[in-house]
Amino acid sequence: MTNIKLFNLQIELNDICNLECLHCYQVRAKVKEELDIDIIINQLEDFKKITNYDKFFFRLSGGEVTLRKDLFKIIRKIKDLGHYVEVITNGVLLDIDYVFALKVSGTDLVQVSLDGSNKKVHDYIRGKGNFNKAINGIKNLIKANLPIEIKFTIINNVNVNDIYDMFNLCHKLGVKYISIGRFIFAGNGAKFLKEGNLIGNDLKNVFYKIIEMGKEFPDLNIRIRDQLIRIVNELKEIEIPKNINTNQKPYMGINYLAFDTYGNVYADRQMDLIIGNIHKQSLSSIWLENEELNKFRNSIKYLKGKCLNCNLKEICLGGNKTASYSLTGDPFEPDPGCWL
Numbered sequence: 001m002t003n004i005k006l007f008n009l010q011i012e013l014n015d016i017c018n019l020e021c022l023h024c025y026q027v028r029a030k031v032k033e034e035l036d037i038d039i040i041i042n043q044l045e046d047f048k049k050i051t052n053y054d055k056f057f058f059r060l061s062g063g064e065v066t067l068r069k070d071l072f073k074i075i076r077k078i079k080d081l082g083h084y085v086e087v088i089t090n091g092v093l094l095d096i097d098y099v100f101a102l103k104v105s106g107t108d109l110v111q112v113s114l115d116g117s118n119k120k121v122h123d124y125i126r127g128k129g130n131f132n133k134a135i136n137g138i139k140n141l142i143k144a145n146l147p148i149e150i151k152f153t154i155i156n157n158v159n160v161n162d163i164y165d166m167f168n169l170c171h172k173l174g175v176k177y178i179s180i181g182r183f184i185f186a187g188n189g190a191k192f193l194k195e196g197n198l199i200g201n202d203l204k205n206v207f208y209k210i211i212e213m214g215k216e217f218p219d220l221n222i223r224i225r226d227q228l229i230r231i232v233n234e235l236k237e238i239e240i241p242k243n244i245n246t247n248q249k250p251y252m253g254i255n256y257l258a259f260d261t262y263g264n265v266y267a268d269r270q271m272d273l274i275i276g277n278i279h280k281q282s283l284s285s286i287w288l289e290n291e292e293l294n295k296f297r298n299s300i301k302y303l304k305g306k307c308l309n310c311n312l313k314e315i316c317l318g319g320n321k322t323a324s325y326s327l328t329g330d331p332f333e334p335d336p337g338c339w340l
């Protein structure tokens, strides 16, 4: 699957969640809204014609997507069309029967969120008892031999000192993939974790720590999902081992769209900037006509402030636009995490 060129569709199939995580970029509406996947599927033939993509990677999330009763049916429908499916979950409902049913339905990958290597850290963010439940879910996925990726969100003052132990835990569990993202100041996160942002040198230190510590776990594939990491590649101040992926490519307006349960469309789901609605516009018209998407495709032209004269702007394209948007209200302002 890794060599196939896929267009990513991140889709929130339901709005309801069984947890109330402190760092969630959403604020839960606590309603039982569900999105009809056919609204998207029925438009894919037209959408293929205007993009160079034949295959789509459906990244199914919520709310908590495992609460959706017809999830297996939806997965089978997507698989019958020849596309790929990732289920994005907090992992707490993954008992062994559920995991085997996920496997039988054709799920290609399960992403489980784990934000700490122990109860104290993870449960502080995600609620009491949820570390043990998520670990149990991960063990069940491994038993079922279903590919799994851990998603670890790094939050200032909360889990920045837990990186090594997270890698160690993955190693002990037999998990081969971990992706690491930066806390985004939005939704619940903006309400409950006011000190959660990694700014300037704090972010640099985290990136360098990941690289240093990651060297000790050559069997663990560590992906840093942040466009600013590209400058670390370029600056060459530290040797980056093969198991650490620092090549985060631009995706907004290129090979990614996100949808919430209400049909709202986003260039990045964590960026609270609605660019259309599939109940009112076709996917193709949003893709072709939306001005924000066009700006993201040509972002170098729209950079502001210190990025304008920076000699790394061709490399990082102004850094993580979602971080810029969440802290300044403008995705083209310099990434507040940039230490240069």
Ligand code: SF4
Binding pocket: 231, 306, 307, 308, 310, 311, 312, 313, 314, 316, 317, 318, 319, 334, 335, 338, 339, 340
């Ligand atoms: S100043 Fe802007 S363009 Fe330069 S490295 Fe920082 S975020 Fe990237």
